Amino acid sequence: MTVKRITLITFIAVSILVLALMLPHCTCETPDPARAPGVALGHQPAPSLLELALGRDQYVGSPSITLLPDGAYIASHDVFGRGSSQDTSGITKIYRSTDRGNHWTQTAVLDGQFWSTVFAHNGALFVFGYAHRSGNIVIRKSLDGGFTWTTPDNDTTGLLRTGTFGGTSNCPVIHEGRLWIAQSTRLMSAPVNADLLRADSWTLSKGVSQDTHWLDGNFTFWSEGQVAASPKEGVVVLPKINQLPYTAILRAESPAGLSFNPELDFAALPGAEKKFGAVYDPVSERFYICSNPVLPTHKDDWRYGSRPAMIRNAAALLSSADLHHWRVEQFFLYSPDMHHEAFQYFNFVIDGDDLAVVSRTAFKIGGHKPPRGHDSNLMTFHRILNFREAAPLHELKIDGSQVVRHEQTQHERMPLGVFAPESPYDGKPLDRPAALAQDDAGDVYIREKGGRTLKFDAAGNFLEAVTHGPAAPFSESLFNVRQPARGSCSWTGVVSRAWDEPANWYYWGRPDTPGETALFGSAGDVQEPVTIERIYQVKGLRFQTLSGVSVAGHGSLIINAGDSEGVIDVVRGGHALQLPLLLFSTTRLRIASGAGLVVEASLDLGGQTLILDGPESPAIDGPFKMGGGTVAATAGCPVRLGTPSRATLDGTLEVLVSEGRPAIPGDRYQVLEFPQPLTNRFRTVKLPDLPAGLEWDTAMLYAQGTITVRQAAG
Known part of the structure; x- marks a missing residue:
């Protein structure tokens, strides 16, 4: 083969290679910078x-x-x-x-x-x-x-x-x-x-x-x-x-x-x-x-x-x-x-x-x-x-059997994931969503083809099934969707199980200040424990999913609401705190009927007041310290100490009695609950005033956890 022929073959091969490389990489158009955003x-x-x-x-x-x-x-x-x-x-x-x-x-x-x-x-x-x-x-x-x-x-x-x-x-x-x-x-x-x-x-x-x-x-x-x-x-x-x-x-x-x-x-x-x-x-x-x-x-x-x-x-x-x-x-x-x-x-x-x-x-x-x-x-x-x-411009759209969220930008719409997946809501999976609406409070309604209407908060957490939707019209898409109230941070868990990762929270809104409450609802994946490896201060916690949430890890949580009141609110489901909890503010703990919360690690009041607001009581199974603080228990919503030997009662027990009929002799109230009698004693027990001629009998407080109304002596 001659040198001339080899050169020709080489030239053809290189030309074919160059064309093969260039064609998929080039649109063969003249570049136009005006096509770019901005x-x-x-x-x-x-x-x-x-x-x-x-x-x-x-x-x-x-x-x-x-x-x-x-x-x-x-x-x-x-x-x-x-x-x-x-x-x-x-x-x-x-x-x-x-x-x-x-x-x-x-x-x-x-x-x-x-x-x-x-x-x-x-x-x-x-x-x-x-x-x-x-x-x-x-x-x-x-x-x-x-x-x-x-x-x-x-x-x-x-x-x-x-x-x-x-x-x-x-x-x-x-x-x-x-x-x-x-x-x-x-x-x-x-x-x-x-x-x-x-x-x-x-x-x-x-x-x-x-x-x-x-x-x-x-x-x-x-x-x-x-x-x-x-x-x-x-x-x-x-x-x-x-x-x-x-x-x-x-x-x-x-x-x-x-x-x-x-x-x-x-x-x-x-x-x-x-x-x-x-x-x-x-x-x-x-x-x-x-x-x-x-x-x-x-x-x-x-x-x-x-x-x-x-x-x-x-x-x-x-x-x-x-x-x-x-x-x-x-x-x-x-x-x-x-x-x-x-x-x-x-x-x-x-x-x-x-x-x-x-x-x-x-x-x-x-x-x-x-x-x-x-x-x-x-x-x-x-x-x-x-x-x-500046605020995000979000839109919701029905996409087959689910509802998805996007954000409008100066260029393309940006995908933000599923707003409402095919999960069970009020006992039944989402079935053929047909129309959407949002009320003045920001809550979103999804109407199914079968007629059922489901209500969600703006972050995608299920609230309830309703018989009537809002006055606003229903449509297949919602534009300029109002955002959740500032300070409400919803767990999504879309990246990992780590609390520390902002992307695990709705719109990167990790709760980490005294003005923010962590919310666990249907918008988040809670199949595995949410892990905390550092110390976080938040205003409160809210659990509103039937799926049990466990918060665990080597870190700890501090309830710090600044000048206001902290809150731990259990709306539905049974949940567990498996890491230390410390109060920096007066905190109100509410557990709805049929719901539950187990505090498995230490609970330290830090000299603050914990108000058990009922109707259910938390199970305090870990070490309990008061540090001179107060636990205020509503009669009938007792303080449940799973391991009394780990309770340091260096504070005040305040008993609250709901207003109703006047107290009469023989009325008995369960204010403490424990598997064996307590050997520790509260520094102070603060009881509500009784009508003239009546007094409290606390003889069984540390043996059975009860107090009784009796006729005053003399």
Whole structure:
């Protein structure tokens, strides 16, 4: 075979291979950035498979945005990837909008600028970052709104540090006379009136040592920190935690040092296994974050299930008053294609009542599609209107034999799972749902084709079967479904059995503050114990499912209602607390007729009052301590001590008698119940007043648990 023929055959084979690679990867359309949600202001065409194979791929990275005093927006992004100059001299592009983000103009391309943050300060515009990946720290200044920039040639013109450095865009803050910016998981700061182009104006803090034993041995590393500051919390750095939905609160002790308490300052934060954006809002006095929580429907994905840091197809706004307890306010972007589309690395600023957000976005816009969601071909702009009042827009829809929930976003509807599955309700499974309605209180009604109507709360917990529905009309879909009342947190158990995992609670609403009550109803899977491995403070517990719920683990629960009254409410079913329970507030325990609660671990009143409100009594089978507190038992609803030898009665027994007929001699009330007589004695027994001429006989209180009305002596 001749060389010419071999060459021809080789050429044909390679051509066929290239076509085979390219055809399924390319829609053969001209890329159109306008097809992406939001406003596209930076575009780097997605690579072909041949470009990928040759290492020529380039992507959009490091989105950043700031607001100028004249109302103009300035945004930036860099270009990364094997085909870029990221390792020698980074490229950053600058954009400007004078109509609040609707239209953008590119104003500059900066050579030698990478992983950068744009910000306005003292009448000038700055861009802070690195000369290239793992390069020198540099800063540039513009006095004409981003068209021309200084060059960081030396330590007086913007070359701040030489060496190996890295970080990501964040939002610099002013606090106690200094400007602070995150440098990965460290801080750089300078006096507010200093010349920011001078290296000697800046102080670089030391970092915090990391320990892989943290988070039960699941911690690997943190990176890509975000700076934030408030009058109460001071200056903090919030990094992502690799592959875990947590952040850490690294506190600035001084410009040169950070501190971290691993026992107190890890915080569960949905989506924080990826880089997120963060700001503090002085109006609401809350911190806000844009992140990428992993939806339960995507947690077992074949490609990324073990690497949640790569799942970036849903974008959410979260807030917190104290950096430890975060709530999801709403999802504002979603794509069902988690393998090729993503919204990530958010950076945003407050503009009045709105948030102006830029995203590093991977999206199929025609032409070659992004190889992965990570591989962004766009920077897009998005606006979150009235962010302080942000709330999810949910809809319910009948889907065959069940009812499903979705959330409306600025792009696709986002699936939130089943609202009402084919489970038994009032003794019968859900049968051919036909129509839906919601009343003014937020409760949802499902009418079956057979005529039965079932009532649920807004989280999907069954309440009762009703004969009449609400005045609102029934339809096959419900839009703008009202949400559960703030503070009611419903267990779903869709991810695991762990209380600690926010995704196990309706809309990531894990109960962990004195204003929140944990609710266990039909919306949750309770076939196995709900486990707690830490200490949680909640206002109360509510059990309203016939399926027995067990709460267990090596942690503990504290009932702390602040200035109000805690509550443990057992509506139906038999349930068990298999971990220590401690009261920090007066707590009312109500058990409906036919329901039950067993306290198998220790119950410590902690000097507080426990009111047994009947009509059933809990079984206290574990150690019982009062600590000077009070147990108030309604006559006929006795204190049931399963193991009297483990009861320390160092407090007050208060007996309550329901109003009714007047007491007469011989009336007997069961106020204690135990398998053998008590050897301990209450410090005080407080009994209700009796009419003149009558008195209480407590002789059998510790032998049989009864008290009797008798004629007063004399």
